[in-house]
Amino acid sequence: MKKLINDSRDAVRESLAGFAAAHADLLKLHINPTYVVRADAPISGKVGIVSGGGSGHEPMHAGFVGRGMLDAACPGEIFTSPTPDQMEAATVAVHGGAGVLHIVKNYTGDIMNFEMAAELCAAAGIEVQAVVIDDDVAVQNSLYTAGRRGVGTTVLAEKICGAAAARGCDLARLAALGRKVNGNGRSMGVALSPCTVPAAGKPGFTLGEDEIEMGIGIHGEPGRRRMPLAPARDLAAHMAEAILSDLPFHAGDRVIAMVNGMGGTPLLELYLVYRELDEILRGRQIAIARRLVGNYITSLEMAGCSITLLRADDEMLSLWDDPVLTPALRWGI
Amino acid sequence: MKKLINDSRDAVRESLAGFAAAHADLLKLHINPTYVVRADAPISGKVGIVSGGGSGHEPMHAGFVGRGMLDAACPGEIFTSPTPDQMEAATVAVHGGAGVLHIVKNYTGDIMNFEMAAELCAAAGIEVQAVVIDDDVAVQNSLYTAGRRGVGTTVLAEKICGAAAARGCDLARLAALGRKVNGNGRSMGVALSPCTVPAAGKPGFTLGEDEIEMGIGIHGEPGRRRMPLAPARDLAAHMAEAILSDLPFHAGDRVIAMVNGMGGTPLLELYLVYRELDEILRGRQIAIARRLVGNYITSLEMAGCSITLLRADDEMLSLWDDPVLTPALRWGI
Numbered sequence: 037m038k039k040l041i042n043d044s045r046d047a048v049r050e051s052l053a054g055f056a057a058a059h060a061d062l063l064k065l066h067i068n069p070t071y072v073v074r075a076d077a078p079i080s081g082k083v084g085i086v087s088g089g090g091s092g093h094e095p096m097h098a099g100f101v102g103r104g105m106l107d108a109a110c111p112g113e114i115f116t117s118p119t120p121d122q123m124e125a126a127t128v129a130v131h132g133g134a135g136v137l138h139i140v141k142n143y144t145g146d147i148m149n150f151e152m153a154a155e156l157c158a159a160a161g162i163e164v165q166a167v168v169i170d171d172d173v174a175v176q177n178s179l180y181t182a183g184r185r186g187v188g189t190t191v192l193a194e195k196i197c198g199a200a201a202a203r204g205c206d207l208a209r210l211a212a213l214g215r216k217v218n219g220n221g222r223s224m225g226v227a228l229s230p231c232t233v234p235a236a237g238k239p240g241f242t243l244g245e246d247e248i249e250m251g252i253g254i255h256g257e258p259g260r261r262r263m264p265l266a267p268a269r270d271l272a273a274h275m276a277e278a279i280l281s282d283l284p285f286h287a288g289d290r291v292i293a294m295v296n297g298m299g300g301t302p303l304l305e306l307y308l309v310y311r312e313l314d315e316i317l318r319g320r321q322i323a324i325a326r327r328l329v330g331n332y333i334t335s336l337e338m339a340g341c342s343i344t345l346l347r348a349d350d351e352m353l354s355l356w357d358d359p360v361l362t363p364a365l366r367w368g369i
Numbered sequence: 370m371k372k373l374i375n376d377s378r379d380a381v382r383e384s385l386a387g388f389a390a391a392h393a394d395l396l397k398l399h400i401n402p403t404y405v406v407r408a409d410a411p412i413s414g415k416v417g418i419v420s421g422g423g424s425g426h427e428p429m430h431a432g433f434v435g436r437g438m439l440d441a442a443c444p445g446e447i448f449t450s451p452t453p454d455q456m457e458a459a460t461v462a463v464h465g466g467a468g469v470l471h472i473v474k475n476y477t478g479d480i481m482n483f484e485m486a487a488e489l490c491a492a493a494g495i496e497v498q499a500v501v502i503d504d505d506v507a508v509q510n511s512l513y514t515a516g517r518r519g520v521g522t523t524v525l526a527e528k529i530c531g532a533a534a535a536r537g538c539d540l541a542r543l544a545a546l547g548r549k550v551n552g553n554g555r556s557m558g559v560a561l562s563p564c565t566v567p568a569a570g571k572p573g574f575t576l577g578e579d580e581i582e583m584g585i586g587i588h589g590e591p592g593r594r595r596m597p598l599a600p601a602r603d604l605a606a607h608m609a610e611a612i613l614s615d616l617p618f619h620a621g622d623r624v625i626a627m628v629n630g631m632g633g634t635p636l637l638e639l640y641l642v643y644r645e646l647d648e649i650l651r652g653r654q655i656a657i658a659r660r661l662v663g664n665y666i667t668s669l670e671m672a673g674c675s676i677t678l679l680r681a682d683d684e685m686l687s688l689w690d691d692p693v694l695t696p697a698l699r700w701g702i
Binding site for chain 1 (some may be wrong): 581673
């Protein structure tokens with residue numbers, strides 16, 4: 037295992053310290069319990085938005101804390117759920133009197149701990165609602181998950197809900213919006229290589245020299261099947277077909293498309309996959325109205341990519357275009 | 370070799386097509402000769418800025434084409450210089466009557482071809498000046514290079530010169546500014562793994578299981594020495610010491626700092642290295658006035674990172690803060 041770390045037990049803490057030092061204009065790091073919070077939180081009268089999950093998926097979630105997106109993020113240890121006390125403290129820190137939305141990826145530990153935190157906050161008089169993201173079409177149940185896993189749509193939901201909250205949307209409508217985004221978002225990923233959790237010291241799974249894992253989870257959970265490496269156009273078609281047939285998407289739909297790198301994939305390859313996706317969708321008369329190409333929800337140094345498509349209406353597109361100022365996503369400010 | 374490509378001969382062309390499709394609001398792709406150019410070029414009365422070099426270093430350079438940075442970029446094949454006809458055509462396309470600045474990394478092929486293009490443009494009545502970036506302190510001469518290699522300072526020079534050109538700076542002053550940036554910028558990198566040029570099909574070099582290459586070049590050129598993997602704080606100290614002693618930097622200096630990923634390194638590790646760099650510089654009373662942490666000048670899927678420090682004066686910091694709107698760098702717009 038070769039990593040730019042000191043001791044694997046300190047990697048998350050030290051990385052967060054560097055992250056907070058680099059972005060002190062936007063956010064603050066709180067330790068014990070650990071969360072990253074907007075520098076100007078709480079915003080009086082605005083619904084706060086908190087997300088969180090295991091580390092190793094950077095920039096998600098802490099990289100999306102700032103204006104127009106998340107108010108706080110709770111990072112767990114690598115590939116490990118954060119604890120309820122982190123989520124509770126973050127929720128209290130961003131509560132500006134209008135309640136707090138939790139955006140939760142569908143993993144058993146995350147769900148359980150966010151629920152516990154919500155109960156603790158409710159007992160303290162803070163209204164909390166949760167939106168669960170379960171957009172991965174690859175498998176119905178998985179390691180760590182009952183139902184579908186939550187992946188790329190999380191990024192889009194955080195942007196869109198963040199914009200709505202900044203506009204003054206109340207908690208009930210914000211939760212409904214988050215569920216609408218989840219209901220219209222679908223994702224699937226492919227791994228060309230495994231990744232190594234520092235504390236484990238060895239890859240979480242192995243792949244043959246010309247083998248890939250189609251439908252991989254962001255923690256390396258098994259996908260649909262192992263298959264031989266194929267040209268990018270075939271892999272993109274495989275993922276796109278699984279996504280498009282699932283919702284299903286139709287001719288005339290407009291989508292926000294994300295081609296997301298898993299962490300170890302060059303941008304050159306991601307744009308090449310974007311080209312394939314663009315051609316596939318043109319062929320189906322589906323218009324890419326907005327797009328992200330890059331590393332947004334990663335799996336340490338895993339090679340591979342995922343595709344997320346969100347069937348977007350005018351409201352979602354308008355909210356997407358609103359200004360955002362975070363370490364990892366910024367426009368309009 | 371596992372890559373998200375179709376045929377290795379088409380990888381650059383197909384990736385550029387995807388890049389142009391994704392960023393059609395900002396730029397256009399011209400084919401034969403191949404260059405990426407601002408959608409609104411030429412800007413009348415503004416000095417145009419053109420850079421270029423081998424592909425495989427994305428987002429550099431095409432990812433920096435847009436408002437407030439480059440007017441055009443010429444991508445070569447992977448790790449291969451672009452040709453004079455690409456540079457000439459890009460220069461003609463961005464000439465708005467005030468001349469064109471070439472920002473050239475110090476590699477023999479790039480230098481030779483940009484010089485040839487400048488002569489062709491001069492013959493056609495376009496005034497061209499060139500700034501050569503040679504900021505890599507690792508080695509004095511190298512494969513493909515007489516003198517020092519051009520690396521991370523290129524990104525900073527493109528941002529700062531781009532801002533100055535947008536303000537109306539004339540060609541002579543812009544060239545002087547670019548040379549000032551180069552004169553005050555220093556970089557060094559470390560590789561934890563090699564990378565594979567698609568057409569070659571195998572890694573450009575090999576490293577032992579616990580071995581790293583200190584002072585690596587962005588094409589995998591040999592660095593200062595092979596050494597055993599060490600904690601991030603030792604690697605950061607090694608790079609920082611080489612950089613700081615070279616200029617040399619002094620207590621009281623303000624710097625723009627970049628911790629740059631080589632392509633295959635998780636953001637978690639880059640922020641951890643940034644923390645180490647921050648502590649080292651604090652100990653020397655050197656202030657990080659601005660910073661970039663992420664993948665800006667990469668080497669395909671190589672694992673590792675580089676550090677760039679630019680001793681910045683008020684002019685450079687002010688230009689740094691100016692608005693920029695490109696695929697890879699954006700703020701203030």
